[in-house]
Amino acid sequence: MGSNSSKISDLPKNEYLKKLSGPESISENDPFWNQLFSFSFPAPTSSSELKLLEEATISVCKSLVENNPRTGNLAALTKVFLSRTRELRLSAECQNHIFIWQTHNALFIICCLLKVFIRELSEEELQLHFTYEEKSPGSYSSDSEDLLEELLCSLVQLITDTPLLDITYEIAVEAISAMVVFLSCQLFHKEVLRQSISHKYLMQGPCLPYTSKLVKTLLYNFIRQEKPPPPGTHVFPQQSDGGGLLYGLASGVARQVGSSFSW
Template sequence: MGANSSSISELPENEYLKKLSGAEPISENDPFWNQLLSFSFTTPTNSAELKLLEEATISVCKSLVEKNPRTGNLGSLIKVFLSRTKELKISAECQNHLFIWQAHNALFIICCLLKVFISRMSEEELQLHFTYEEKTPGSYGTECEDLIEELLCCLIQLIVEIPLLDITYSISLEAVTTLVVFLSCQLFHKEILRESLIHKYLMHGRCLPYTSRLVKTLLYNFIRQERSPPPGTHVFQQQTDGGGLLYGIASGVASESFSFSKPFVRS
């Protein structure tokens, strides 16, 4: 993943994924995120492709599980995604593929990571991973953001508020998939989870005002049975020669919009 198209076979050695899961903390304002999220990758459409993806990324996911308590890179990735979703509705209205494309890619990575995290730990441990952040020497503890609740609310708002268009279909589908992954904790525990943290967020927290609209939207979309758009419709079209003035300008604008320290322009 990164500025060039990625294939499943390349993922274990991908330099951007290695950095994400490495020992160095990455600030949410680092230009690295523009590089990581600028990839063209066809989302798996069947169980065989999904299995190949999981096998190819398991080493990266395990590394992040181990090192995230020291780096907080999972939290940084989620904050980057949350910052991009603020522009999604207007991006859909303006047919701005770039913002939607990078937001989708961020959510795709989050969903892949969540599958591994949830299968390997309890909800309480998962919550801790969402609160880890880099600690600078001499800094005092501050109240941590509840990123799980923020992410859940964001996913629900994305599903109910973003119009379902060809360019938003993939990110809407990824939002539904990520919600399903969040709710799959019980599958990995023999004992009955009588007090699920995720259910609590959905039924009693900030998500509550949106839950009825979520059910309505999901039922409405199911009844409509809209055909999925052609693969890659949501992808921002890059030139394949490694350059592209339009892409460079667009990436620069995106960088400024997200207050990155400097714009990322492909070489």
């Protein structure tokens, strides 16, 4: 990641990812985040490419799991993304391509980390990782905000409230993909999860008022069947058959589900 285009094979030795997952705490106001989010990464278009991406980020995720209780960098990354989403609608109206591009990249990184975390950790452990701050090893603030819930609610609001334009297409796809990842916990448990934290977030608390609007938004986009943006303005390549906008969104979700089963 960083100012240069990234390749999957380069990810394990990427200096920005190594710093994110390393033993040094990074402030939310550090210029590092703008540098981390400034990359052009070819989006995976198949389950095999997603598998390669996951394998390339395993070492980064393991390092983050080890160091995050002391650094709190996962929470810092999440807070930086959340602060950006609050300005996303205005950025779309102002056609601020760079801001939206960097915000999408932030979500892409979070989504990649979540895939591995959800596969390797229990929901309780995942939730705990979002509470860690820069403190002594193993300690965390018991009265801290629930960043995991705030992140999920932010994804729902991003899908429902951000206007679906050419420049917001790719971040809308990534938000849907991240939600699929959130709800994929059951895939990695043999027993039925009757008390899933992610499902509880959607059915209770701050997210509840947005769930019906989420369904309405997705159905509305399906009915409109708008053409996808021109190549170069969204994550996934334009379909040669001229499929509608929902086709691109559905393809992104299908790839995420397929990659989950391939794990």
